[in-house]
Every structure is written in C-alpha cells, then in structure tokens.
Amino acid sequence: MKRPPLGLMVVEMLPVHHLHLKHVLQTVCTLEATVLRSFGPEGGQVLFTRDTGQAMLSRSGTCILKALRLEYPLARMVVECVWKHSSVTGDGSKTFILLLASLLRMIHTKACKEPDMSHTYNSREAAEAATAQRFADELLTFALEELEDLIALGVAPYGFCVSWEDSTAKTQPAPHSNTHCVQKLLASFFHTRLSHTHCHFISNLTCEVLRHWTFKNDLPSSALHFVNDNFPALHTPVSGFPISCSRLIEGQVIHRDFAVPCPQTEDQPVKAVVFTGYLQPTILSAGEVLKVGCGGQGTEEKSIVEFSAWSEKSLQCIIATLQRLGVSVLLSAVKQSAAVLALAAQAQMCVVECISQDELALFSKLSGTTPVSDCWTIEPLNVSTLTFCRPILLGVHRYVHVAFHDLQKRITVKPCSLVICGAGEGQTDQCACAFQDAIRMLLVTFQPMGRTSTTASNRTYQFHNSTSSHTADHSDRTTYSSSNAFLSQQCVLEPGCVILAGGTFEFLLNHALLQRARCCLVSDGTKMSTPAVSQLLANALLSVPQQIYSHNARHFLQIQTSILSFLPKDSHTFSLLYKQKPSTSLIQAYCTSEFPAADCKLSMHCCRRTDVLSKAFMLDLGLESVSCKYQLLLAVLQCVSSLLRVDMVLHTHTTLHTQSRRPADISWEGSEDEAED
Incomplete structure (x- = not known):
C-alpha cells in the first residue's frame, strides 16, 4: 500500500465494543451521582478546577455536565441531549439525568425478569436488550399519544394560569397577584441556580427588565423573545462586586471604549452614524489616472507622496460630508485606519471601533437607522439622534454609554441595559446564564402547548364499560368524533399554566398514571400493556420528590399527603371518565355536579385558585411551569429510546x-x- x-x-x-443494557445504566448512574450533589433547593455548589488552575463554581446542571471530560461516547450522547433540552426550556438538566437514571433502572429490572425469548437471540443479554428497547419504545409512544391529555386532565386543574399582561404591570404587585406569582415562579427557578439570599432580588430585577422591554400593542411574549435574542448586547457582566449591586441603567452600553475620545463634557443631543466597513478613499472615476512610477528612487517617492495626498483629500471629503450632516459620533464594526482617526480627531468627532454585530443590530433597531456599508452613500436617513454619548466605568472596564432621543415617538419601550455583578468571574457568568435561562423558561411557560399533527381531534377514543370489561364487543365502544374538536381546544394547556413546586407535578401525575392504569384494559400479549407502561412511568416520577426530600423522609410524606388532599375523595376524574355511558361526552362529564366548581382560568379546574395560592405560600414550595415539565418528560423518554437502540x-x-x-x-x-x- x-x-x-x-x-x-x-x-x-479498533475493536468493536458491544453495548449491553448494564453499560448504559452504569454510564447514566455515574452522571446522576455527579448532579445529585447540587440537585434541589438544598443542593450545594460544585467546584471544578482546570489544568490552568482556574476554578469554576456552579449549580447549573448543564454547566456541570459540560465541564466533565467525557471520553465514553455514550456519556457524551447523554450530555448532548441534556444540553439541547436545556437550551430550549432553560431548565431541567439535573431532573433530566435523575429521571433518565430512574427509568433505566426500572427498565433494566423488568427486562431481567421478563426477557423476550420469543425470538432467537445469541445470548440472554441480547434478549434483555430487545425487551428493554421494546419497553422504551412503548413508553415513548404512550407519552406522545396520551401524556398531554393526562397532564391537562390530572395535573393542570390543580394549578392556575398567570396573565402576562398583569405580570408586567408598572404598579407594585400585591400578595397573591399575577405579578407576585411570576416573581415567585422566577424565585423558585433562581433558588435552584443561585443562593437563597439573592433569588428574590434577581427575580424582581428580571421582572423589571421585562417591564422596560414590553412592547405595547404587541404579542405578550414579544418582550421575552426580544430579551432572549438580544441578551448578549443587553447585559454587562461586572466582577468584583456583590450580586446585590446588579442594576438597570438607561439606554445601551456598547462594550468598547472610544478610539477617539469624545470632546463634549455636558449631556446634549448628538448625531451618530454606523459604519459596517472601512472609511476608504473613493474609487477613481473614468478619466482620472493616478500615476505610480516604476523607475528610480525619486520617482517612487514622488508617487507615494501623490498617493498619500490623494487619499487624504478623499477622506477629508468624507469627513466634510459627515460634518454637513451634523455627525459627531462614528460607530464602526471594524478597526479604522490611523488616517481616519486623525481626521476625526481634527473634526472633533469621537470614534468607537470593533463593535460586535449584536450590539450594532440592537443600536440600529432602537435608533431606527440603517448602517452604512459604503461611506460615499451617506444620507440623512442613516444618521441617528442620541440624547448623549459618554464614557461609563463599570468595574475596571470603561465602555460607551448612549441614550436614544425621541424614542417614544418611534417605539413604545424604554430601553435599558442590565448590569450583572458577581464576586468573581465564575459567579458573574453563573448569574448571567441563570438570568437568560429564566427568560427561556418564561418563553416556554407563556407559549400555548399545542398538539402535533396527530391531534386529539383526529384520535378515536374507545372506552369500555367497567361492568363489561370481559365481553368487549363493538357495541361497548363509542367514538367521540363530533365533540373531539372542542375537546382538543379544552385539553391544550393555556399559556402561563403553573403549579406548586416541590414535587407537586410528580405527585399528581403519578396519581393520574396509576388511575389510568387501573381503568385501562390490558391489551394482547404482543405488546406491553398500557397499565404496565403507566405504572412504570408513575414509579419513575417519584424519584424526583424523593431526592428533593431525601434529607427528611417524614417531610416527603407530609408534602405528598398535603398535595393529594386536593384530589376528590369519592372518585377520581379518570375513573369517572372510563365509566361514562356512550351517550355522555367527555366535556359533559366535567360539567356534571360530581366535580367541584371551577374558579380558575382553566376550564376544568378541580380546586379554587385562592386555595392553591394559600397552599403555595403556606408551604413555601414555590411555583414551576407545567409546560416545561411536559417537555422534560418527552425529552427524557426520547433519550431513553435512543440510548437503548445503540447496539455497539x-x-x-x-x-x-x-x-x-x-x-x-x-x-x-x-x-x-x-x-x-
């Protein structure tokens, strides 16, 4: 060769490594042992040290997992799944690993007890792997088809919906109001990412930022999208100060210093223009010739002098054009030449160089002007008016601080920049990441949880009468096709649906899954029965509150009893649902007198909002998003199915x-x- x-x-x-179910379980359990150190409200910080001696302190599950040096490809695959999920929802990375490990343990136990021996396998390990893969696939199918309905019927009625318009009100929030609930939702989120001392301060600061960036007559989530998309340009990290020094300042902070200092000392309106390219001499037009000598030394020196004079004269024309337009601030995306800086200084123009694309895009959006790429095509439309342009000292760095003139005539927001402080660089970055993750969590929370192409309106619901479960014929089944469209609209979670934190979601969904298992009929032996699927997922869910209250088992039982006390005593929603007569629709079942009266925004609530809020503040459990929890379960089940499909x-x-x-x-x-x- x-x-x-x-x-x-x-x-x-290299040699092929055959992957067994126990290898997958061992890998995920190792990751679980790492994140459990910082899991829950009582979790601690994790300290990492790099080879360079730099230390990283964090409670973020995503940061902890990404900081690990993982050589095993399966572990890297799990971390990639966690990172993709948390990048969308902003939360749930540690719970992701915990649920993943719990499901794999239960699947491993079932696969070892009931290996699929109906086919020919080379070994018992292969049979167990096939059984585990079948369990995972049926769990995912069950979740995609029925989990959303279970959450909408068995969990969401025991929460409540907060209104985004009320949460961004300018007035001081009253106890148990929507604004106070949003702050409590954020405080619960920051409690698992930052210290308990600062979670309420950061949550109030987050609400204040969103109030400043709320666009009138626009979609409720427009402020969240705007802050999330422009977060790198909207915040300034400052190390060496406590977190309580974080604040909002008017206008925009450009994270560069003046290349040419600003001569003005008083705040007065100034005009600025944004350049995306270099300020360079004009291109020679037809008939103009610049001779460059190729002869002796004297000829070359003369040509260089002529070129310098022509170039300087051309740049002076650009500066003169800017002076006629009243421009005194040049914002540049690139580094300009020394000649441009010298001419700008002579004309008393300040220059800011090497501005990032994110900051220039935000400046253009707020100023309403278009950046200039060709310096010879400057028009009055490219010139923006600023209230002031001055240096600002944040920590040990000096930046450029600008405010926009007559902004209320063009847009309906009050621009502000966020200054995030921290004792060290690691703490500052951790706070900034937690802030942006909180914005992503709110985005998912206030987005309606719609259905996929296989919606409930296209499904065929078949229910058997509980008295004739052994003689199931065609007459015992009913298809709700006429009312399914209305049913689909009612079952989809409304935006802003939240529930008590501290394991409430897991307790309620566990109860709903167990009731679902009792009411379903067992299918034939070719597939795993629906009751077994429901019971498997229900048992795995309890691992989350068990870890939350691992320091006190009695507290776990007290919280579980207190939360389940909201459930109906005589009968449950799902048992009533499956006992309905064929002529009774699902919506009519919820409108009967057998259910408590509803007093919430959700149409099928089984408890009053005031009771839920009182319970929340009495137990001090906080609040969490139902939509984020639903997406977390889907992501975990998809990851389980993918992991168990790996053969080698x-x-x-x-x-x-x-x-x-x-x-x-x-x-x-x-x-x-x-x-x-």
Missing part, C-alpha cells in the same frame, strides 16, 4: 498525514492507485 497523499484522513479501526460502540482512531511531499512524487496514476487502496 502506497503512502497516503498530503492531507488524507486515515481511519484505523465502534472506536476509531483518525490520523491526518501532513508530511511534505514533492510535487513530482504525486502523479495521477499514483493518486488513483492510492484511492483504490
């Missing part, structure tokens, strides 16, 4: 040959031979 050509990738195949790990070792070779050594014939080899 000939030597590979320059830059050819050579892949060396194929190790490869890639080498890039970069040794130099003479051109004569490489021929078309040799290249073809090497390609064939």
Whole structure:
C-alpha cells in the first residue's frame, strides 16, 4: 500500500465494543451521582478546577455536565441531549439525568425478569436488550399519544394560569397577584441556580427588565423573545462586586471604549452614524489616472507622496460630508485606519471601533437607522439622534454609554441595559446564564402547548364499560368524533399554566398514571400493556420528590399527603371518565355536579385558585411551569429510546498525514492507485 497523499484522513479501526443494557445504566448512574450533589433547593455548589488552575463554581446542571471530560461516547450522547433540552426550556438538566437514571433502572429490572425469548437471540443479554428497547419504545409512544391529555386532565386543574399582561404591570404587585406569582415562579427557578439570599432580588430585577422591554400593542411574549435574542448586547457582566449591586441603567452600553475620545463634557443631543466597513478613499472615476512610477528612487517617492495626498483629500471629503450632516459620533464594526482617526480627531468627532454585530443590530433597531456599508452613500436617513454619548466605568472596564432621543415617538419601550455583578468571574457568568435561562423558561411557560399533527381531534377514543370489561364487543365502544374538536381546544394547556413546586407535578401525575392504569384494559400479549407502561412511568416520577426530600423522609410524606388532599375523595376524574355511558361526552362529564366548581382560568379546574395560592405560600414550595415539565418528560423518554437502540460502540482512531511531499512524487496514476487502496 502506497503512502497516503498530503492531507488524507486515515481511519484505523479498533475493536468493536458491544453495548449491553448494564453499560448504559452504569454510564447514566455515574452522571446522576455527579448532579445529585447540587440537585434541589438544598443542593450545594460544585467546584471544578482546570489544568490552568482556574476554578469554576456552579449549580447549573448543564454547566456541570459540560465541564466533565467525557471520553465514553455514550456519556457524551447523554450530555448532548441534556444540553439541547436545556437550551430550549432553560431548565431541567439535573431532573433530566435523575429521571433518565430512574427509568433505566426500572427498565433494566423488568427486562431481567421478563426477557423476550420469543425470538432467537445469541445470548440472554441480547434478549434483555430487545425487551428493554421494546419497553422504551412503548413508553415513548404512550407519552406522545396520551401524556398531554393526562397532564391537562390530572395535573393542570390543580394549578392556575398567570396573565402576562398583569405580570408586567408598572404598579407594585400585591400578595397573591399575577405579578407576585411570576416573581415567585422566577424565585423558585433562581433558588435552584443561585443562593437563597439573592433569588428574590434577581427575580424582581428580571421582572423589571421585562417591564422596560414590553412592547405595547404587541404579542405578550414579544418582550421575552426580544430579551432572549438580544441578551448578549443587553447585559454587562461586572466582577468584583456583590450580586446585590446588579442594576438597570438607561439606554445601551456598547462594550468598547472610544478610539477617539469624545470632546463634549455636558449631556446634549448628538448625531451618530454606523459604519459596517472601512472609511476608504473613493474609487477613481473614468478619466482620472493616478500615476505610480516604476523607475528610480525619486520617482517612487514622488508617487507615494501623490498617493498619500490623494487619499487624504478623499477622506477629508468624507469627513466634510459627515460634518454637513451634523455627525459627531462614528460607530464602526471594524478597526479604522490611523488616517481616519486623525481626521476625526481634527473634526472633533469621537470614534468607537470593533463593535460586535449584536450590539450594532440592537443600536440600529432602537435608533431606527440603517448602517452604512459604503461611506460615499451617506444620507440623512442613516444618521441617528442620541440624547448623549459618554464614557461609563463599570468595574475596571470603561465602555460607551448612549441614550436614544425621541424614542417614544418611534417605539413604545424604554430601553435599558442590565448590569450583572458577581464576586468573581465564575459567579458573574453563573448569574448571567441563570438570568437568560429564566427568560427561556418564561418563553416556554407563556407559549400555548399545542398538539402535533396527530391531534386529539383526529384520535378515536374507545372506552369500555367497567361492568363489561370481559365481553368487549363493538357495541361497548363509542367514538367521540363530533365533540373531539372542542375537546382538543379544552385539553391544550393555556399559556402561563403553573403549579406548586416541590414535587407537586410528580405527585399528581403519578396519581393520574396509576388511575389510568387501573381503568385501562390490558391489551394482547404482543405488546406491553398500557397499565404496565403507566405504572412504570408513575414509579419513575417519584424519584424526583424523593431526592428533593431525601434529607427528611417524614417531610416527603407530609408534602405528598398535603398535595393529594386536593384530589376528590369519592372518585377520581379518570375513573369517572372510563365509566361514562356512550351517550355522555367527555366535556359533559366535567360539567356534571360530581366535580367541584371551577374558579380558575382553566376550564376544568378541580380546586379554587385562592386555595392553591394559600397552599403555595403556606408551604413555601414555590411555583414551576407545567409546560416545561411536559417537555422534560418527552425529552427524557426520547433519550431513553435512543440510548437503548445503540447496539455497539465502534472506536476509531483518525490520523491526518501532513508530511511534505514533492510535487513530482504525486502523479495521477499514483493518486488513483492510492484511492483504490
């Protein structure tokens, strides 16, 4: 075999590693042991040290998992799933690992007890893997088809909905109001990411930021989208100060210093223009010739002098045009030449260079002007008016601080920049990441949880009478096709649906799943029965509150008893649902006198909102998003199904040959031979 050509990738195949179910479980349990140290409100900080000696202190599950040096590809696959989920919802990375490990343990136990021996397998491990894969697939199918309905019917009625318009009100929030509930939702989120001392301060600061960036006559979530999309340009990290020094300041902070200092000392309106390219001399027009000598030394020096004079004169024309437009501030995305800086200083213009694209985009959006790419096409529409442009000292860095003139005439927000402080660089970054994750969590919370293409309106619900479960014929089944469209609208969670934190979601869904298992009929033996699927998922859910109250088992029982006390004593929603006569629709079942009266925004609430709020503040459990919990369960079940589909790990070792070779050594014939080899 000939030597590979320059830059050819050579892949060396190493031995194949067959993956068993126990290997998957061991990998996930190792990750679980790592995140459990910081799980829950009582969790602590995790300290990492790098080879450079730099220390990282964090409670964020995503940061902890990404900081691990994982060589095993299966572990990296799990971390990738966690990161993708948390990048959308902003929360749930540690709960993701906890639920994943709990489900895999239960699937492993069932697969070892009931291996699928109906087919021919080489070993018992292969049979257990096939059984586990079947369990995971049926769990995912069950979740995609029925989990949303179970949450809408068995969990959401015991929560309540908060209104985004009320939560962004300018007035001081009253106890048990919507604004206070949003702050409590944020405080519960920050409690698991930051210290208990600062969670309420940061939650109030988050609400204040959203109130400043709320667009009138726009969608409720427009402020959340705007802050999330422009967060790098909207916040400034400052190390060396306590978190309580974090604050809002008017206008925009551009994270660069003046290349040419601003000569003005008093706040007065100024005009600015944004350049995305270089300020360069004009291109010669037809008939203009600039001679560059190629002869002796004197000719070359004369040509250089002529070129410098022509270039300076051309730049002076640009500066003169800017002066006629009244421009005194130049904002540039690139580094300008020394000649441009010198001419700007002579004209008493301040210059800011190397501004990031995010900050320039935000500036253009707030100023209402278009950046200039060609310096010879400047028009009055490209010039923006600023209330002031001055330096600002934040920590040890000096930045440019601008405010926009007559902004209320164009947009209906009051721009502000967020200054996030921290004792060290790691603490500051942790607070900034938690702030942005909280915005993502609110985005998911206030978005309606719609259905996929296989909606409930297209499903066929078949219910058997409980008295004739052994003689199920066609007459015992009923298809709700006429009322399914209305049913779909009622079952979808409304925006802003929240519930008590501290395991309330898991307790209620566990109860709903167990009731679902009791009321369902067992299918044939070719597939896993629906009751078994419901019971498996229900048992796995309890691992979350068990870890939350792991320090006090009695507290776990007290909270569980207190939460389940809201459930009806005589009968449950699902038992009534499956005992309905064929002529009674699902919506009519909820409107009967057998259910408590509803006094919430959700149409099928089984308890009053005041009772729920009183319970929340009495137990001090906080609040959490129902939509985020639902998406977390779907992500975990998808990850389980993907993990158990992996049969083997194929190790490869890639080498890039970069040794130099003479051109004569490489021929078309040799290249073809090497390609064939």
